[in-house]
Amino acid sequence: MAKLYPVLLCGGSGTRLWPLSRRGFPKQFVPFSGANTLFQAAAIRMATFVDAAPPVIVTNAEFRFIVAEQLGEVFIDPAAVLIEPDARNTGPAVLAAVLTLAASDPEALVLVMPTDHAIPDAAAFRDAVARGVPRAQAGKIVTFGIRPDRPETGYGWLELTTDPQDGLPQPLVRFVEKPKADRAAEMLAEGRYLWNSGIFLASAATLLDAFETHAADLMAPVSEAVRAARVDLGFLRLAPDAWAEARSVSIDYAVMEHAKNLEVVPYDAAWSDLGDWNAVWRETAEEDSSTITHGAVTQIDCVGSLLRSDAEGVHLVGIGLTDLVVVAMADAVLVADRSRAQEVKDAVASMKSNAVRQAEVFPRDHRPWGWFETLILADRFQVKRIVVRPGAALSLQSHVHRAEHWVVVSGTAQVTVGDSVQLLTENQSIYVPLGAVHRLANPGKVPVVLIEIQTGSYLGEDDIIRYEDVYARAEGAKG
Structure with missing residues (x-):
């Protein structure tokens, strides 16, 4: 039997789930229920499938180390991690993955999955995929349709010949575009319509034929981007010049809506694209009056609401709330009527137009060596908490506009300032003058936690000159 390769797409921004999901740290990397993130759950979902191969990941440079870290946490070694030079929608992304797989395994079966969906019954999903495998081997493109339980207007639908x-x-x-409410009610009553999950299965050969037939203009630039890709610390960076020549188009518009060899496997178990906070509430609510809480929350007489605190040290209290979403984070709070949850994206757009930092910047900034968060940001000074993983190291760097003071809270840090290298332990500190070449590393077995106080005329993350970096980043904020 041909091997089946999951292709996991994880480049979206998920602005409807702001403030928990932002451009810098979108919803697929967030754990909404349980210990695993949506991305980790997607990777695990097919790991035990018969003849399943390791997944192929398609993401962007900003998320590459988050992808590697989260896969490592669940002990999954990917077949490849493709880095898009810039976003070109799902059409070029899928084609790049298929070309990569076809080069090494011409008989490959490809299962394309978004990584920001909630599919709690992994066994039921694997059973549905197993029912689609023979049809994919017979040259069909198999989609998976979710049996609807309401007249949903936020999803595309699939029309079948019979129930x-x-x-x-x-x-x-x-395919049926997102319908108006009255048409959605009619389709639900008719019974031969399913929601479009955006998941599909086909052989690599079938998909390449489909691109050649329906989106031939993508073949040359994407093929060249794959051919000229370069390996970078275990990632495969697609060639940027060729990639820029590919038009931005979804796989649905490029191929799926034109193909004549499509079949649908109905899926009856739970599924949600977690497209907004109302969908998150619906995923866990047992009845319309249920109030869902997460984190440090106290609720009294609240009905049909979602109350969530994701801020350390912030306790959220709700009294007498009905059908509301309240999400508290360290730097932002959302309060919205559940029925208007999709309008959160409009609020994010408004904040972006007004240069509001919280619109896109996540309070905890993840890096390949660990993470940091800003505790205080004011004129000419900033206070951060920095966590460095065991065995990890920041780049050897300097700053043009700021000096830094480091105070170790826990763990043992190896600190380089100029020609001096020393170990600092709990309650010890050091001063890094403006312009000094310096590095922070963790040689120990436990995380290093420290407080950094920056002072200077400019405190932006792009004020970094890198001289050495084990993660091969360029100058600037993330490289």
Whole structure:
């Protein structure tokens, strides 16, 4: 039997779930329930499937180390991690993954999955994929349709020839764009329509034929981007010049809506794209009056609401709330009517237009060596908490506009300032003058936690000159 390769797409921004999901740290990397993030759950979902190969990941440079870290936490070694030079939507992303797989395994089966969906019953999902495998091997592109339980207007729908029967594959008549409420109610009543999950399965050969037939203009630039890709610390960076020549288009518009060899496997178990906070509430609420809490929350007489605190040291209290979403973080708070949850994206757009930092910047900034968060930011000074993982090291660097004071809170730090290298332990501190070449490393077995106080005329993360870096980043904020 041909091997099945999950292709995991994880480059989206998820602004409807602001403030927990932002451009700098989108929803696929967040744990909404349980210990694993949505991305980790997607990677784990197919790990035990018969003849499943390691996944291929398609992401961008900003998320590459988050991807590597989160896969390592669940002990999954990917077949490849492709880095997009810039966002070109899902059409070029899928084609790049398929070309990469076809070069090493021409018989590959490809299962394309977004990584920001909630699919709690992994076994039921694997069963659905197993029902689609024979049809994919027979040259079909198999989509997975979710049996609807409400007249949803936020999803695309799939029209079938007859009512779905026993989860068996059947021909797709057409895709239906997100409908108006009255049409969604009609489709729900008719019974032969399913929600479009955005997940599909086909052989690499079938998909390449489909691109050649329906989106031939993508073949040359994406093929060249894959051919000229370079390996970078275990990642595969697609060639930027060729990639820039590919038009930005979704896989649905490029291929799926034109192909004639599509079939649908009905899926009856729980599924959600977690497209907004109302969907998050719906995923866990047992009835309309349920109030869902997460984190440090006290609620009294609240009905049909979602109350969530993701800020260390912030306790959220709700009294007499009905059908509200309240999400508290260290730097931002959302209060919204659940029925208007999709408008959060409009609020984010408004904040971006007004240069509000919280619109896109996540309070905890993840780096390949660990993470930091800003505790205080004021004129000419900033206070951060920095956590460095065991065995990790920041780059050897200097700053043009700021000096730094480091105070070790826990662990043992190896600190380089100029020609001096020393170990600092709990309650010890050091001063890094403006312009001094310096580095912070963790030679120990436990995380290093320290407080950094920056002073200077400019405190931006792009004030970094790197001289050496084990993570091969360039100058600037993240490289």
